[in-house]
Amino acid sequence: MRDFSVLSDVEFEELVGDLLGAEHNTLVERFAAGADGGIDLRWTTPEGLHIAQCKHYHRSSFAQLLTSAKKEVQKVQKLEPVRYLFITTFDLSVSQKARIYDVFKSWMKAPDDVLGGRDVDALITKHSGIEHRHAKLWITTGMQIFWATHADIAHRSEALRQRIEKSMPRYVVSPGYQSARDVLATHNVCLISGPPGIGKTALAQMLLAEHITMGYEPIEVSADINEAWTSLRRDTPQIFFYDDFLGEITFAERLPKNEDRRLSDIIEKFSAPGSNKKLILATREYILRDAKLNYERLSSLDSRYHFVLELKAYNKADKAQILYNHLWHSDVGRECLREIARGGYKQIITHRSYNPRLIEYCTGKAFDTESPGYPKRFKDTLDHPETIWKVAFEKHLTLEQQLLVNTLCTFSRSAHLERLQEAHAALCDTLSVVSTESSFREALDVLEGTFISIHKDAKHTTVIRHFNPSVTEFSLKRIATDRRITTAVVRSAPFFEQLSELFSYGRGGSLIRRGNTSLMATLTRNKADFQRAMARTLDSRSLNQIEVQLGNTSTTFMIDSPDRLERRVRFCLEVDLKWGIDSTLIREAVNLLILHWRTNVGDKPAAEQTLQALREHPIEEDLLNAAHDALHAALESNLKDTDDWYYYTSHLSEYDGIPLDSLPDLASQFKVFMDRHLLQEDPTYNLDEMKSLADTFGLDGLSERIEEVLQENYEPDDEYEPSGSRVHDDDERGSDEYIADLFDRLGE
Structure with missing residues (x-):
């Protein structure tokens, strides 16, 4: 049976209205709750008035469903239809159908006029064209079939699958979705840009889900576009997703050498006629604007292919539906929902700071969704979004848990569980905070779903990251304003990359975002400690380790990323330009790198980039010549x-x-x-x-x-025509009357 849980009650009614219209070959009218005495759907035949009542009870018991049905009797008596249908997503047994039929038998021809989930499922199969008007339902069904028949891909993509399935129910199919589909269908590439929290990732996940139903293998790119190159399979339809491909907060880290070339090459390749590859990219609008100023390839490609889609502010109808979907699929208390229904929604959907990320937070478990005054708390959060994390951080977290949130700031994007625990334990020890194995695990449990998210990567390694970039921004501000914490983080860091990550956040480098000046000022005051920490961790193992297979065996082991020392040397040069550091540290770093190259270890793009940085830096000529000779020999011999x-x-x-x-x-x-x-x-x-x-x-x-x-081009795929989603009249959906009736459902 299809998974109706991805639909809200409104979306379920729309589906049933379309199905009944096809079944009876007539126009079926739909009404909002409370507007017409409880009518959901109605149509007229020569026999007279027909009415259908829809009950989406995916989280309720049959007893609750039956009680709700009995409450409808008085309404039906007043309307006196010639036929009444009762339709629910509940998977009814024969006896349960009979009990509901007994309630309405004066207006029903037979128990068949009670339709359960399997009956609705059968109607969808009978009228297959209807399902494609309801994107969330057919995409979910298609994904389930794909995962069931591609166990190996499902295994590799488990984390991505979980995120898509979590976001699907709350997603609202808006005009932006159709625009993105059109761009992707035309060019095979779609770059989604927009302000933070606008829903870029959710839109990208819908596009991914849709293509999964069409047999595309999903590939999530996390580090750089080379992951996509190495994952290409000629005869397999594939869709790649590279989220925040220019950075999560600022464009502080320039793209690695030739990354723009590799990115433009893959866009050219995918855009070729007949390609069976798709690429979805997502980034914040101001970061994209900054990147285009630095990388002409990005601007020239877009001017030729027009694959950039900018998400802008939602209209009133979309805002109302997004809020409604989040509330309907949440565990918000009944009294809080009644407050929303009594008009509390108005100050939310018209608020200047409205965005889906804030809506998700204020309807989630980290927010007070039980106490009276819910709409006011909601509005206060929209008035001051920066307080979202402040209250929860200060009032609900222990110091050990706070330090875990802070430690995660020093990791790029995400952290493997064991390395995060090591860094967190070191920070706690420096600050004399007791942390044990069990208390660390408890901290993860407390923070998951609010400050952090936990998932498994492709190798089934546990990976932790901040819940979203706004948590990172909040935590960085906390570190920047607490010199004691900053000093402890620097002194305790077991990994060199923790230092470079903090420095990068402080430095910035974007034309739009100048970095965190408070953090940089604090680091500058601690530059002596910072330099000692660099020297201590210069040859430490990398945070960016990769898994390597031993020959043709199944044995694997972890090694440092090939560009570990190149990145560290460039960082030392960068810090030297900013502060001026001991030349002994620079020489030690370069000598390590020379040894690295002489043993034919390293990443060639990173090596070239590092040699160029050394040429531009005032270092001793003998050291520069030694570095050049080592790299030249390595390149020539391989x-x-x-x-x-x-x-x-x-x-x-x-x-x-x-x-x-x-x-x-x-x-x-x-x-x-x-x-x-x-x-x-x-x-x-x-x-x-x-x-x-x-x-x-x-x-x-x-x-x-x-x-x-x-x-020679790829063999062309079968022509792909995106299935049209149902288009609603925005004028009607955006009317005050319609929106009032929509939220009135929550007060029942």
Whole structure:
């Protein structure tokens, strides 16, 4: 049976109205609660008036359903229809149908006039076109089928699946959804931008869910776009989601070297005719605007493909429906709902600070949803959204729990459970706060769903992150204003990346967001401690460890990310420019890096970026030359794939100033490599640059062969026509009368 729990009672009535209209080949009118004596649906035939009553009781017992049914008898007596239908999502047994029929048998032909969940399900199957007017229902059904038949993908995507299923019931299908579908259908790429809390991620999740129903494998990108490149499978329809791809709070961290190239390459590739790949990106509007100023590729791509969709403020109808859906699917107390129904909704949906994130918070378990005065508390939160976390943080959390929220600030995006516990324990120890294994676990339980979210990653490792970026912003302000906490965080940090993360938040670097000046001022006052912490953690293991498989065995182990030392050296240079630090630390960091490169360990893009940073920094010439020689040797000795050739030849021409057409032996070596590479099953990665390289070497024949491969496109998919969702009259939905009737349901 289909999962009707994703629908609100209003959405269920709309579905039933469409089904009855198709079943009886007539127009079925729908009425809001209280407006017409309890009528939900009605239609007229030559026999007379027909009425249908809908009861969406997905969280209630049959006893409650029967009691509710009996309350309708007086209303039906006044209307005296020739036929009355009672329709519910409750999965009724034969005997339960009979009991409801006994209540209404004066207006029913038979017990068949009582329809349970399975009967509604059968009607949907009979009138299959109706389901596609109700996006949330058919998408949920399609996802369930996909997960059931693709256990391996379901296993890998469990965390993403849980987030989609959690957000689906509260989602309101708005015009922005159709616009995003159109952009994605036309270009295969959709970049969703907008202010914080507007619902970018929820919209992206709906698009993901829809494509999952069509057989697309979902891939969530978390670190950089190279994850998408390495996950590509030629014959498999795939949809990629890269949330906050330019950063969560500010555009402080510039994209890694060539990240804009890789991103633009993949957009070009996916946008090609016949591609069976889709890409959804999401970012805050001001961060995107800043990034476009720094990366021309992003601006030029959008001007050619027009794949950027900017979410703007919701209209009145959407605001009302979003609030209603959140309330209907929440555990808000009955008296609080009555206060909303009696007019409390008005000051919420018309508020200048209205956004779905605040609505979600004020209808969730972290908010007081039981005591009288609920609409006022709701409005006070909208008046001062910065107090959302302040009250809960100060009044409901122990110091140990507060320190856990603060510790998470020093991790980028998310933290693995064991590393977070290590950093948290170190901070607690520095501040003489008792923390045990059990109290740490208790802190996680208390914070989950409010300050933090917990999920499993693709490797089934437990991962923790702040509930949303506003928690990060709040916590950073707390750290910035409490020098004692700042000092303790710096002195206790077991991971170098904790220091760089704090510094990055303080520094900023965006044209729109200048960073957290209070935090930077506090760090500056503690720069001696900060430098000692850098020296202490310089060669510590990385927070960004990756899992590696041992040969052809099933044995795996964790290693540091390849660019660990490159990132740390660049950070040391950055701190040196800001504060001026001991040259001994710089030399120690660069010498570690040289050893790293001499053993052919490292990330080539990061290495090139780091060597350039060293060239631009006032360091000793002998140290710079040693770094260059080590990297040059590493690049020259490792030419196994197209990327290796790209980085080595770029190094020769851009850094050493050597014309490639003056190296015939290298050209011959490149031709042998490409002859082998072009025989591979899918030799498409980085071929544009390989063609350019062949041209530079003067290898015309090879250049022509690469061009032939580039002209081969993916096999085209079957034509995809997005199913239309039902379009409502916004004028009617935005009317004061309609909205009043909508919220009146909550007061019943």
